[in-house]
Amino acid sequence: xxxxxxxxxxxxxxxxxxxxxxxxxxxxxxxxxxxxxxxxxxxxxxxxxxxxxxxxxxxxxxxxxxxxxxxxxxxxxxxxxxxxxxxxxxxxxxxxxxxxxxxxxxxxxxxxxxxxxxxxxxxxxxxxxxxxxxxxxxxxxxxxxxxxxxxxxxxxxxxxxxxxxxxxxxxxxxxxxxxxxxxxxxxxxxxxxxxxxxxxxxxxxxxxxxxxxxxxxxxxxxxxxxxxxxxxxxxxxxxxxxxxxxxxxxxxxxxxxxxxxxxxxxxxxxxxxxxxxxxxxxxxxxxxxxxxxxxxxxxxxxxxxxxxxxxxxxxxxxxxxxxxxxxxxxxxxxxxxxxxxxxxxxxxxxxxxxxxxxxxxxxxxxxxxxxxxxxxxxxxxxxxxxxxxxxxxxxxxxxxxxxxxxxxxxxxxxxxxxxxxxxxxxxxxxxxxxxxxxxxxxxxxxxxxxxxxxxxxxxxxxxxxxxxxxxxxxxxxxxxxxxxxxxxxxxxxxxxxxxxxxxxxxxxxxxxxxxxxxxxxxxxxxxxxxxxxxxxxxxxxxxxxxxxxxxxxxxxxxxxxxxxxxxxxxxxxxxxxxxxxxxxxxxxxxxxxxxxxxxxxxxxxxxxxxxxxxxxxxxxxxxxxxxxxxxxxxxxxxxxxxxxxxxxxxxxxxxxxxxxxxxxxxxxxxxxxxxxxxxxxxxxxxxxxxxxxxxxxxxxxxxxxxxxxxxxxxxxxxxxxxxxxxxxxxxxxxxxxxxxxxxxxxxxxxxx
Amino acid sequence: xxxxxxxxxxxxxxxxxxxxxxxxxxxxxxxxxxxxxxxxxxxxxxxxxxxxxxxxxxxxxxxxxxxxxxxxxxxxxxxxxxxxxxxxxxxxxxxxxxxxxxxxxxxxxxxxxxxxxxxxxxxxxxxxxxxxxxxxxxxxxxxxxxxxxxxxxxxxxxxxxxxxxxxxxxxxxxxxxxxxxxxxxxxxxxxxxxxxxxxx
Ligand code: SF4
Numbered sequence: 001x002x003x004x005x006x007x008x009x010x011x012x013x014x015x016x017x018x019x020x021x022x023x024x025x026x027x028x029x030x031x032x033x034x035x036x037x038x039x040x041x042x043x044x045x046x047x048x049x050x051x052x053x054x055x056x057x058x059x060x061x062x063x064x065x066x067x068x069x070x071x072x073x074x075x076x077x078x079x080x081x082x083x084x085x086x087x088x089x090x091x092x093x094x095x096x097x098x099x100x101x102x103x104x105x106x107x108x109x110x111x112x113x114x115x116x117x118x119x120x121x122x123x124x125x126x127x128x129x130x131x132x133x134x135x136x137x138x139x140x141x142x143x144x145x146x147x148x149x150x151x152x153x154x155x156x157x158x159x160x161x162x163x164x165x166x167x168x169x170x171x172x173x174x175x176x177x178x179x180x181x182x183x184x185x186x187x188x189x190x191x192x193x194x195x196x197x198x199x200x201x202x203x204x205x206x207x208x209x210x211x212x213x214x215x216x217x218x219x220x221x222x223x224x225x226x227x228x229x230x231x232x233x234x235x236x237x238x239x240x241x242x243x244x245x246x247x248x249x250x251x252x253x254x255x256x257x258x259x260x261x262x263x264x265x266x267x268x269x270x271x272x273x274x275x276x277x278x279x280x281x282x283x284x285x286x287x288x289x290x291x292x293x294x295x296x297x298x299x300x301x302x303x304x305x306x307x308x309x310x311x312x313x314x315x316x317x318x319x320x321x322x323x324x325x326x327x328x329x330x331x332x333x334x335x336x337x338x339x340x341x342x343x344x345x346x347x348x349x350x351x352x353x354x355x356x357x358x359x360x361x362x363x364x365x366x367x368x369x370x371x372x373x374x375x376x377x378x379x380x381x382x383x384x385x386x387x388x389x390x391x392x393x394x395x396x397x398x399x400x401x402x403x404x405x406x407x408x409x410x411x412x413x414x415x416x417x418x419x420x421x422x423x424x425x426x427x428x429x430x431x432x433x434x435x436x437x438x439x440x441x442x443x444x445x446x447x448x449x450x451x452x453x454x455x456x457x458x459x460x461x462x463x464x465x466x467x468x469x470x471x472x473x474x475x476x477x478x479x480x481x482x483x484x485x486x487x488x489x490x491x492x493x494x495x496x497x498x499x500x501x502x503x504x505x506x507x508x509x510x511x512x513x514x515x516x517x518x519x520x521x522x523x524x525x526x527x528x529x530x531x532x533x534x535x536x537x538x539x540x541x542x543x544x545x546x547x548x549x550x551x552x553x554x555x556x557x558x559x560x561x562x563x564x565x566x567x568x569x570x571x572x573x574x575x576x577x578x579x580x581x582x583x584x585x586x587x588x589x590x591x592x593x594x595x596x597x598x599x600x601x602x603x604x605x606x607x608x609x610x611x612x613x614x615x616x617x618x619x620x621x622x623x624x625x626x627x628x629x630x631x632x633x634x635x636x637x638x639x640x641x642x643x644x645x646x647x648x649x650x651x652x653x654x655x656x657x658x659x660x661x662x663x664x665x666x667x668x669x670x671x672x673x674x675x676x677x678x679x680x681x682x683x684x685x686x687x688x689x690x691x692x693x694x695x696x697x698x699x700x701x702x703x704x705x706x707x708x709x710x711x712x713x714x715x716x717x718x719x720x721x722x723x724x725x726x727x728x729x730x731x732x733x734x735x736x737x738x739x740x741x742x743x744x745x746x747x748x749x750x751x752x
Numbered sequence: 753x754x755x756x757x758x759x760x761x762x763x764x765x766x767x768x769x770x771x772x773x774x775x776x777x778x779x780x781x782x783x784x785x786x787x788x789x790x791x792x793x794x795x796x797x798x799x800x801x802x803x804x805x806x807x808x809x810x811x812x813x814x815x816x817x818x819x820x821x822x823x824x825x826x827x828x829x830x831x832x833x834x835x836x837x838x839x840x841x842x843x844x845x846x847x848x849x850x851x852x853x854x855x856x857x858x859x860x861x862x863x864x865x866x867x868x869x870x871x872x873x874x875x876x877x878x879x880x881x882x883x884x885x886x887x888x889x890x891x892x893x894x895x896x897x898x899x900x901x902x903x904x905x906x907x908x909x910x911x912x913x914x915x916x917x918x919x920x921x922x923x924x925x926x927x928x929x930x931x932x933x934x935x936x937x938x939x940x941x942x943x944x945x946x947x948x949x950x951x952x
Contacts, residue, residue, distance in 0.1 A: 006883060056794060063784040071792055072813060086813065088794070106921055113923065114757055114880050117809055117816065119799055132797070132811055134834070375801040382805065382822065385921045428803030447797065461801050601798050603777040 006140045010147045018146035021153060025049050026139040027633035027640075032079065037632070041625045043080025050092040050155030051138055053080065054131065054448050057087035058612055064604030079135055082613060088132040090448060091116070091141060092155040096187035097165035097180050097207070098126035098400035100407075102388035104148045105399065109384035111141045120384055122377040124441060124494050125204065126164050126401045127155060131448050153192060158199045160275075163187040165207040166215030167402040170333060171362040171369055171410055175209030176227040177238060179216070181331040182267065183207040183225075185324035189268050190275070194671065198279040198623045200290035204247070205271075207240075208528055217403060219255050220246045220497060220529040222292045223274060228261055239263040244274060244304065245296030248491035252532045253293040256301040258308065265322045272318075273311035277304070316672060333411060336396040339366020340415035351421050354432040359417060362410070368417065370409045371434035372424060375464060376442055376457055377405030379429070386427045394420055403494075404441055406434060437474065437481045437552075438467045441494060445487025445504060446599065450612035452487035454504025454515040454541055458600030460485050466545050478552045481565055482525050485517070496532040497523040499565045500551060505538055506608060509587040515541040515599040515606045521551070521577050522569030534569060536578045542596050543584040551580055624741050627664035631657045631734055638727050647723035651715055654723065654730040658707045661730075661737040665694075668741060681711050694740045703729075703736035753898055755836040755843035756881035760923075761851040762820060762829035766871035770864065772800045772807045775819050778863050779810040787857060791815055791850070817854050828870055830854050831880070840895070844902040849943050851875075856936050872907075872933040876916070878923040887924040899926055906942045908932045 011019065028045050031037040037045075059070050070087070077085035093108070100108075108128060112120050115137040116130035123129055133141065142152055154160055163183050170178035186205060190196050196203070205223045208216020218224025224243035229236050239261045246255025262270055274292075281299070283290040296304050347355070360369040372387065379387070391399050391409055398410035412420060424430040433439050440463055443449065445456030463483060467474070486493035486503040495501030501520035506513045516538040523533030539547050559568050569577055590597055597606050638653035659677050662684040666673045673683050688694040689704045696703060706729035715722055776796060783793040792813040800807040804824055810817040818829040830851035836843040855870045877899060879885035885895060892915050899913045907930035916925040933939065 004883060009883070061783075061794070064780070065784070068784075070794060070813075088811070088813075110882060110921060114882065117797060117811065118806060119797075119802075132795075132816075378799060378802055380799075380802060380805040380822075382922070383802075385919055428805070458798070461798070464801065601776065602796075603780055 006143045010143050013147040014143060015146065015149070018151055019143070021049075021151075022139050022142045022146060023637055024630060024633045025142070027636040028629060029135065029139070031629075031632060031636055033077070033085075037629060038621075038625065039078055039081055040621045041629050043083065044157055044621050044626060045629060046079060046135070046138075047157030048154050048159055049138070049142065050094065050152030051133075051135060052090040052092060052156045053083050053450055053612070054087070054089045055446070055450050055452070055610055055612065057084055057089060057450070058082045059084045059087065060610070062604065062607040062609035064598075064607070067607075067609045085135065088134060090444075091130045091133045091138060091152065092123070093128045093130070093145065093150060093152050094155045094162045094187075095126050095128060095150075095401055096163050097169070097183040098167055098402060099180070099184075100399045100401065101148070101397040102391045102399065104150055105384050105388035105391070107144055107148045107150075109381035109388070111144050112384070113381040115141050118381045119378050120381070121444075122374060122379075122401045122405045122407065124403050124405060124443065124492060125162050126167075126403055127162050128401070129444075131444075151191070154196075156202075158201055159203065160190045160193075160196045161202050161204045163190075163205045163207070164216070164221075164403060166209050166213070167400045167408050168213075168215055168360065168369060169207070169209050171364060171367070172209055172213070172215075173361070173363045174213060175363075176229055177209065178331075179207040179209045179225065179227050179240075181324070181328050182240070182264065186225075186268065186271065188324075189320055190271065193272070193275070194667075194674075195272055195275045195279065197626065198671075199275075200278075200282045200284040201287060201292075203275070203278065203292065212527055215403075215528075217494075217497070217529040218243050218246070219527070220248055220252070220494070221255060222247060223258075223271060224255050224528070225267065226528070230261055237263060240267055242267070242270065245293040245301070246529075247291050247293045248494060248496050248532075249291065250288075250489045250491070252491070252496045253297065254532070255293075256296055256304075258301070258305055265325060268321045269312055269315055269318070270308065272315060273308045276311050276315075277307045281307070316674075333398050334396065335367060335398070335411035335413065336392075337394065337411075337413035337416060339364065340413045341366060342414040342417055345415065345418050347418065350425075350432075351418055354421055354430060355417065357432050357436055358434040364411075366414055367410075368412050368414055370412050370417070370420060370424075371402070372407045372409065372429050373431040373434040373439055374406050374429070375431065376440075376460055379407075383427050383429060387429065390420065390423050390427075404435065404439060406439070431468075433468065433471060436471075436479050437483060438464055438471055440464050441482075441484040441498075443486050443492035445485075445493075446602070446610070449487055449492075451490060452504065453506055453608065453611065454487055454517060455599040455602055456485040456487040456493055456502075456504060458602060459502065459517065459541060459544055462600050463545060463548060467548075475552075475556045477556050477559060478565075481552070483548070484523075489518075494529075495520050495523070497525050497529040498533065499523065499525070500548060501533050502544065504541075506606070507538065507540075507587060509597075510590055512590045512597050513606050513608060514587060514597050517541055517544055519547065519551075519581055522566045524566055531566070534574050534577060536574060537581050537585055539581055539584040540587065540596050541599055547581055547584050550584075554580055622668075624664050624668050627667065628661055628734065628737060628741075631660035631664060631737075634660060635727065635730050635734060638723075638730065642720065642723055642727060645720070647718045647720050650723040651718035651726055654726040655710050655714070657730045658710065658733045661734045662707060665737050665741055668744065677711065681707065688740060688744075693744055694736060696736060696739070703733050706730070706733050753840035753894060754884050755838055755840050756879045756885050757836075757883070758831060758833045758880035759836060759843055759847045760829055760831040760876075760878045760880060761847055762827045762876045762878075763851065763855055763870045763872065764825055764827040764874055765868055767869040768826060768867070770867045772819055772821075774864070774867075775808050778858075778861055779808070779817070781863075782810060782857070788812070788850075788853070815850060827876075828854060828858060840898050841902050844899065845943065845947065848903065848906065849940070849947075852936055852940050852943065856940065859936070870936075872936055872939055873930050875928040875930075876925060877903075877913075877928060878925045880923045882923070885924045887918070887920045887922060892924055895924060896926060899928075903928055903930075905946055906939055908934070 165183035206221040243255035442460035446452035484498035502517035520533040524530040634657035641650035797809040911930035
């Protein structure tokens, strides 16, 4: 093994809090390896660090004939229920509002190259995902990301997921104002916030600058913000129309209006109040009804709004609610080149095709946004480095990911466009057709997702190839239609808001199962995901290209002048829409058309045998279990520091571990205890020590005294002996905390 | 010298008359039939929609086999990613041995036989480990010496190793030129003889 480590090398470059979080996680991995951490607790812990399970991680794979064991070494070692330690997994990386710098792209490419399969995948929520990652590589992977200011914290699990925002925010011609700094402030404020640690399910926020375009998709989010300006006493006041309870999934819900106008200085406390109401009243045990949309539907939006308002009044003041507003005036993106105009340059026809679909004229004269159209949202490490250089040359830090799985370069000086196009083309990144029918969105599906039923990516690749081949001859009416594909009903591919959407399912024919896609027509992408499509029936996966042709041909033939696809579907109705696909719904016998019984890009005979348990399913873990696990990791870190002959650090960590354990216990009764050690110790004393709830049958209050003594009289010069003693005491204290909690019975539950 | 985090070795197709698609069922069969007896194979990942990149992965637990089209030069890349041991020379020998085994399996595969040929007279070797082998002059010299030693003995006296002048963000990379390299079987035999000689 090497004598050097990323931990040491990057020490100065990582923000201290991010570095500490990774150390804690590494400690938890170690504890898990020693069998000292509950598997469910560890599963939620790693999910909250963005480390997700991947297909076959239960050690079983269907090879087309039967399910077989994958003979991983140490097969008894797990990283969660039914999830083998050595099985590769997915690392999700949060990218708030999709904003990336070239330096971040460089490091993302390096970690993809070293720990994954050298492919970066852009998701439908502006994240980056890496696949086939071994869990033991994740701490260094996170450290390297932390060194360029990226965290994977709360990228998965029952937490506030990536905060998305229109990729055009700030340069858009129709926006009210730039929502970016608000999205950023929101993401920072709620990251790791106490009030978002006890959700029954994930929570997805989105920001949008205007009502009519699609970009922010606020109507399909748990919490959505739409920029608004109103006049108060002759002055312009900024704020947001706030929506709550939207979501796709099996049962899509349109978000409801929580408030017509929330002033900018109120959005963070209001979000905090929403989080508290959701944590307190949201469903915890039945994950199928645990998203906030079900709570809003259950109590009604009026009552939900009232609850939020009441909660808002009880919130202890937090300076961060408005502190970021002072920086807003200085928030601006800087172009790297002066504005110019595209005038008189030689324009090749290939450039013109690309220009038509991939270039958006910014509000700012002389500048454009260029969309790098990524096939299936993928790019290689090598392409990423080159793209980072292209960005440095033309746009500096103004790079964003999009919810359509592309990357955009903002602030391209117009006269640079032809050269930029050439450079992108040389990298294999100059495909035209961004945002058109060939730019198909697809979730990972059966390629890597444990819940996938059919191959969304395989189908997307096939459709992309076929449609691109004939793109020059496609009628104008269908060029801009959106096709979106999910591998199952969970809707990660956002099929509900596509003109033509598909989600994977299966049907039986004789003794065999056949991959199918449910066809969903007429969803509305514009108007922030304004309405959801109509499910009209399921067709065999292998017929989908023909199904697309049939539907689009009929639309071209039958549409009235100016009639949109949604209007046409609305006009012909579900029955007629179904009749369009009816001829494809027949199921051939295996013997006659065996190719129908395997999926796109996968020659194995189709099976549902590989579907696993989604990592958000089923198990219930208490908030106490999650928080005490952090305390235990710090105690572990303290031992490591002692082994490294650093008694000062060991002493500090052992003390911190005790405070965290006390806090975990206090928070079973009093969620708002905050982070101040004085307050935590005081609350612990009043609630558990003075009441003797914490007392051991024989040792009485002895373990509690360990905390009080260290808290009141910190050791100014700890040596190896004293640090060692304190570590022992912290372990006993943590143990006593466990005993007390099981005696008293925690009341706050988390669902995995 | 220490073994890197990952070590990759790419041999180039001297001849190929099938497209990437043809490897998909082959790789699935390799998984099903445990064709690589000393490695656990897991899955097939299809990226052929990406231009000039790694097009198809046979993902394994310890190593991946990649039909790689990077820079428009199709080849079979073997990426050793786990269980490299601690010593570079042993890691190199093991990676070479497994990569050659992969070449042989591919050339003799029942569905591919006669449809492709991998050249043994050139290869690209990458140290995918920026911690221990940053792509600069510091680590390159000794890595190059070790490569010359390990590969020279197998590929012939006129085999040469040159460092690739690539972007410093990319892995430290070398090229092997071995004009008089014998066929794959001979290479495998030589490697085994060398191992026996070293008492491994
Ligand atoms: S829609 Fe289904 S298959 Fe696709 S990523 Fe989501 S859960 Fe997986």
